[in-house]
Structure formats: structure tokens, C-alpha cells
Amino acid sequence: MTKIVIHGAGSIGCFIGGTWASTGLDVTLIGRDYIHETINKNGMTLTDYSGFKVKLSSSDIAFSETPAAMNDADIIILAVKSTGTEAAAHEIAANAKADAIVVSLQNGISNVDILKRLLPNQTVLAGMVPYNVANLGDGHWHKGTQGTVMAEINPALECIADASSRGPAALKLKNNMPAIAWGKLLINLNNAINALSGEPLLKELSQRDFRRVFSATITEALDVLKAANITPAQIGPMPPQKLAKILKAPNFLFNHIFLRIQKIDERARSSMAEDFDAGRTTEIDYLNGEVVALADTHGISAPYSKAIVDLVKDAETGGQKTWSAKGLRQRVLGR
Structure with missing residues (x-):
């Protein structure tokens, strides 16, 4: 049987x-x-x-606190924070088999390039997780928004795609991951806004001024991507250009139409909000920071994402x- 290791058992890693x-x-x-310790207890x-609900005992899934568990892995799913990519790559290089496949399910755009540079002998594949998972405590992880895990097409991943196809952590294999990664990043521009709001996602998105900031950062990012000749994929029920317009709609329209269509649990929060709570360094450089970096490369500015980066830092x-x-x-x- 194919041996799969999830390197980075945070909220996303544990749920998937x-x-x-x-x-x-x-x-x-x-x-x-x-x-x-939480899972053991x-x-x-x-x-x-x-x-959806499933309960596993501690004996139903193996857990390791050391990277040596990658020794016999056939597939390594990397779910560590983007700030830990280089350290994780060194651990993979020191412990994994030469033919092990590495799949990045991390936020941002640059992680795959970092992994390919540091792991030249491994097969490194891009992937993405579009939904939010909250750690509710006592070993309970809850998927609070819609979406499907995606990864580059590779025969080795077909066993996961087949086994998971009917569940909430279904894996779909795609051949346009760069465009998908940018499409996801546009959605993830709300991560910092949600963290700065101090509110659950549903309550934050129900307030027009927060949405206006989100809309402005999407529109700005689309201008930057156009300058870079990059076309992002549609992630979710509508293209990003249309989403940017809808986000600016009055509350009575947005809250009673769009939010009813979207499946957002009242407990859902962004991973950056959890970083704020825990006092951890965030992934802002790999989210809004990616937009700022791409804009700089093409000699243009991205003042809205730059302002968000500055506030988070x-x-x-x-x-x-916390901001109103x-x-x-x-x-x-x-x-």
C-alpha cells in the first residue's frame, strides 16, 4: 500500500x-x-x-514528532506554514527516499520553486487547499467553507484521488496548477483582512467596509497579474473579476444572496487569525506580499496589499x- 506522510499536522494537515x-x-x-498529546487523549x-462527521481513535492513524517518519514514505504532503518551507525541505532531503513525491499544499506561490531548488532530486508537485479548517479543541477539526483539494496530475496520486473522491477532503488532479495557485491567492487576500477584523469569516464578510477592502485588493492584484501576463484560474463559484464587483454590493444584497449561496460555517476563521491568537509569525509575505513582490518586479505599485502587509507586520x-x-x-x- 502507498505510504503517505502529512508533514505539518496543523489544522489543514490533521483534517486532510x-x-x-x-x-x-x-x-x-x-x-x-x-x-x-491531544490525539492520544x-x-x-x-x-x-x-x-459530515468521522471519529478516529489514536490507533487509527500514525503520528510522529520527528521527520524520520518520512523514511519509507512514497508521498509526502507538505502542509507546514510557508515560513517553514526551507526547514521542511532540509528535513525531507535528510530523511526521504529519493523517489518519494513531494506535494506542497501550502499557501502562496513561491513554495514550489523553493522546494524544487532545495530538493533537485525529488519530484515536487504543486497543490492547494481552498477551504478553511478550524481547530475546535480536544482533537476536533472542522472544515468551515467549501472547496476541493487540488494537485498536479501524477499517476502516484491517483490512489488518493480515488479513495478520497466522495469525502470532504477529496483530491482532484489538475494540469494548470500555476493558474490555480494564483486564483487561490486572490481568495486568500481576505486572510489578513479576517485576522485584522477579529471576527469569524461570516461576520467579517457581512460588513461592507471589510468587503470593500477585500474587493480593492483583488482588483489591484488582477492589474498586477495582467502586467505580468498571468491569467488566474477561477476558484469558487465565480471569476475573480465578478467577485470583486459583488463584494462591493450593499449589505442587504450581499448578505441575503451571496452569503446564502456560499457555504461558510459561523465558526470559520482564517489561518492568519489563528496565528494572531497564538502569537505566531504569519504567512503575509506569501499572500499579499506575493502581490507586492510581483508588482515590484514589473515596476508598478500595489499600495493596498502593501498597506495590509504593513498592518500585519x-x-x-x-x-x-483588531480594526473596525x-x-x-x-x-x-x-x-
């Missing part, structure tokens, strides 16, 4: 790894001691917004973390 294990796949999680409860060093909708709109958009 646990759900795949529940289908009979051979999955090992690599993560921190406190996650291991409580097992794993995995749920989603549609009513200030929050990381003890500055203001009006306050964030005025600070980022200047109006």
Missing part, C-alpha cells in the same frame, strides 16, 4: 490526513508534541459544514491587531 486515513489510506502525521473528530510586533470595518477601510484605501 485524518479524513484520508478514514478511507483506508496509509497515512502518518508529522507534527508537534501538543497535537500528538481524544482521538480525532473531523466534521464539516454539511454535516505591525500586529506581529505588538501593534494594533470603517477603520480598516480608511487605513488601507485612504477613503
Whole structure:
């Protein structure tokens, strides 16, 4: 049986790894001691917004606190934070088989290039997770928004795609991952806004001024991508250009039409909000920072994403973390 290791057993890694294990796949999680202790004590409860629920005992899935667990892995799913990519690559190089396949399910655009540079002898594939997973405590991980895991087409991944096809962590294999990665990043421009709002996603998105900031950053990013001759894929029910327009709609339209179509659990929050709560360094350089970096490369500016980056970095060093909708709109958009 194909041996799968999830390197980075955070919220995403635990939900995907646990759900795949529940289908009979051979999955090992690599993560921190406190996650291991939680699973040993409580097992794993995995749920989603549609009513899916599965309960695993600690014996139903292997867990390791050391990268040596990658020694016999056939597929390594990398789910560490983007800030830990280089360290994870060195661990893979020191422990994994030469023919092990590495799939990045991380945020941002540049992680795959980093992995390919540091792991020249491995097959490195791009992937992405479009949905939010919340750690509700006591071994309970909850998928709070819609979406399907995607990864580059490779025969070795077909066993996962087949086994997971009917579940909430289904894997679909695609051949246009660069465009998909940029499409996902446009959606992820809300991660920082959600963190700075201090609100659950549903409550944040119900406030027009937060949405106006989100819309402006998407529109700005699309201009940058056009300058770079990059066409992002559509992630979700509508193309990004249309999403940017709809986000600006009055509350009575947006909240009663769009939010009813979208499946967003009232408990869902962005991963950056969890980073704020835990006092961790965020992935802002791999989200809005990617837009700023691409703009700089082409000699143009991205002032809205730059303002978001500055606010998040200030929050990381003890500055203001929580903004009102009006306050964030005025600070980022200047109006």
C-alpha cells in the first residue's frame, strides 16, 4: 500500500490526513508534541459544514514528532506554514527516499520553486487547499467553507484521488496548477483582512467596509497579474473579476444572496487569525506580499496589499491587531 506522510499536522494537515486515513489510506502525521498529546487523549473528530462527521481513535492513524517518519514514505504532503518551507525541505532531503513525491499544499506561490531548488532530486508537485479548517479543541477539526483539494496530475496520486473522491477532503488532479495557485491567492487576500477584523469569516464578510477592502485588493492584484501576463484560474463559484464587483454590493444584497449561496460555517476563521491568537509569525509575505513582490518586479505599485502587509507586520510586533470595518477601510484605501 502507498505510504503517505502529512508533514505539518496543523489544522489543514490533521483534517486532510485524518479524513484520508478514514478511507483506508496509509497515512502518518508529522507534527508537534501538543497535537500528538491531544490525539492520544481524544482521538480525532473531523466534521464539516454539511454535516459530515468521522471519529478516529489514536490507533487509527500514525503520528510522529520527528521527520524520520518520512523514511519509507512514497508521498509526502507538505502542509507546514510557508515560513517553514526551507526547514521542511532540509528535513525531507535528510530523511526521504529519493523517489518519494513531494506535494506542497501550502499557501502562496513561491513554495514550489523553493522546494524544487532545495530538493533537485525529488519530484515536487504543486497543490492547494481552498477551504478553511478550524481547530475546535480536544482533537476536533472542522472544515468551515467549501472547496476541493487540488494537485498536479501524477499517476502516484491517483490512489488518493480515488479513495478520497466522495469525502470532504477529496483530491482532484489538475494540469494548470500555476493558474490555480494564483486564483487561490486572490481568495486568500481576505486572510489578513479576517485576522485584522477579529471576527469569524461570516461576520467579517457581512460588513461592507471589510468587503470593500477585500474587493480593492483583488482588483489591484488582477492589474498586477495582467502586467505580468498571468491569467488566474477561477476558484469558487465565480471569476475573480465578478467577485470583486459583488463584494462591493450593499449589505442587504450581499448578505441575503451571496452569503446564502456560499457555504461558510459561523465558526470559520482564517489561518492568519489563528496565528494572531497564538502569537505566531504569519504567512503575509506569501499572500499579499506575493502581490507586492510581483508588482515590484514589473515596476508598478500595489499600495493596498502593501498597506495590509504593513498592518500585519505591525500586529506581529505588538501593534494594533483588531480594526473596525470603517477603520480598516480608511487605513488601507485612504477613503
